[in-house]
Amino acid sequence: MENKSYLGKIVISIFVLLTVCFFTFILLFIVAFSGNIHYIPLVIAAAVILYIGFVLVIFDVFYKNSKRVKIFWTIAGIVLVACTVQPVYKWFDDRVPTVDSEVNIYQYEPFTDKNELVQLDKKPTLKLAEPLPQIDGATALYPLYAAITEHIYPEKEYNPYKSEVVVNQTHEAYTNLIFGNTDMIFAAGPSDSQINQAEQQGIKLHLTPIGKEAFVFFVNSKNNVNHLSLDQIKGIYAGKITNWEEVGGKDDAIRAFQRPQDSGSQTALQRLMGDTPLMEAPTEDIATGMGGIINEVSQYKNYKNAIGYTFRYYSNEMVKNKEIKLLEINGVAPTRETIRNNTYPIASEFYIVTAGEPTGNVKKLIEWVLSEEGQALVEKAGYVSLKSAE
Structure with missing residues (x-):
């Protein structure tokens, strides 16, 4: 039993x-x-x-x-x-909130009721007809080229993700341009890998400067650090400065976030670092479905000890996050005035980029953007025009 x-x-x-x-x-x-x-x-x-x-x-x-x-x-x-x-x-x-998850792109969609696009005081001298140039570009510049669309394109629906005028992240916009999926993009300058990718396809990227913008660094609003020098920025992103106490802050480890490779802001950081090696970025495990895992550069998360970077317009005019603050660099705050008078040390041009020399309606659009009317629209949209920066 x-x-x-x-x-x-x-x-x-x-x-x-x-x-x-x-x-x-x-x-x-x-x-x-x-x-x-x-x-x-x-x-x-x-x-x-x-x-x-x-x-x-x-x-x-x-x-x-x-x-x-x-x-x-x-x-x-x-x-x-x-x-x-x-x-x-x-x-x-x-x-913990992320900084770049708060933008509603549809508020800038052309020819929609109560969108937030700026308007010139008089009708533009240029109106394009078919074939309309296919436009793509970076998120931070969408309010500008959407406003350009509303001024010189025929009135109809321009869905920001499926039309002649779309918005993507910078690296996707460059890929679309290089492989012939779009005629022109509004973006920061290309990375070395994007230039090489274009050359492999037999394409020489043609960059037309149309305005200036500031590359900015930001921290949690409760961080008592308000300014950094260029050398301190490089030290942080080289991994040599690892605690806020080393730059006048509290005793807390610095969490220096980076952006994905070939994004406009990541390329700007790499250009800023020059020959100084960039440290490995913080990573997060992100599920890809069915249990798969990849390591990806973290999106900026607003920890009290974090530091991130973007472009001034995107931060101030699009995100408008009161929980972060922009840092002064070398004692100069990133404003339109300091970009205009060249006192802010990390200001650079942004471009209309084409695959080779522009022709046809693409050329007409670029010429209009560089005209007095177009530059006035750049300025009115909240960026710094080339003319005002001269």
Whole structure:
């Protein structure tokens, strides 16, 4: 009888094991598919503890032995707490706002009611007809070329993601230009890899400066650091300056975020660093579905010890985040006036970029942007025109 009872317990244990494995597999699939991979260790640990606890109970390992019960649940508790650390950290981390997730592109869509595009005081002297140039560009410049569209393109729908005038991140805009998916882009200057990519396709990028903008660095508004020198910026992004205390702040490690490779702001940082090697960026594990993981440069998250960078217009006019503040560089604040008079040290031109010399309606559009009317629109849109910066 005792052997039969023991055999029965083994059968029950196997059945419970299969049941636990089945439901654990389903739960792991749901967790991985939803992108919450940081819960996987906790799910596995809970399943293992549940099964071991069940086996120990049915085989009477705990019978009249409270000491064993305490030891088991102490170890189980330690394991569960350890596996909970990452999900809890992730939960708190997700509560930290990102800076570049707050822009509603549709508020700049041309020919829509109550959009936020600026208007010239008189009708433009140029009106384009078919074939209309296909325009793409960086997010930070969309308010400008959307306004240009509203002035000189025929009135119709220009969806920002599917029309003759679309908006992308800088690296996508350059890819579209190089592979012939668009006629012109509004963007910061290309990275070395984008220049090489164009050359491999037999294309020479043609850059026409149309205005100036400031490359800016920003921190959490509660950070007591208000200014940095260019050398300090380079030291931070080279990994040589690692604590805010080294630049007049509080004793706290600097979390220096970077942007994806070939983005306009990342290219600007690389140009700024020159021959100084750029340190490896903070990374986050990002789920790609079905449990896959890639490492990607983190989007700027507004931690109290973080520092990030972007362009002045994007920060001040599009995001308008009161939880961050722009830093003075070499004692000069990034304003339109300091860009105009060349006192802000990290101001640079932005461009209309074409694949080779512009012709036809593309050339007409560029000439209009460089005209008195076009430059007035650049200025009125909140950027610094070439003429006012001369």
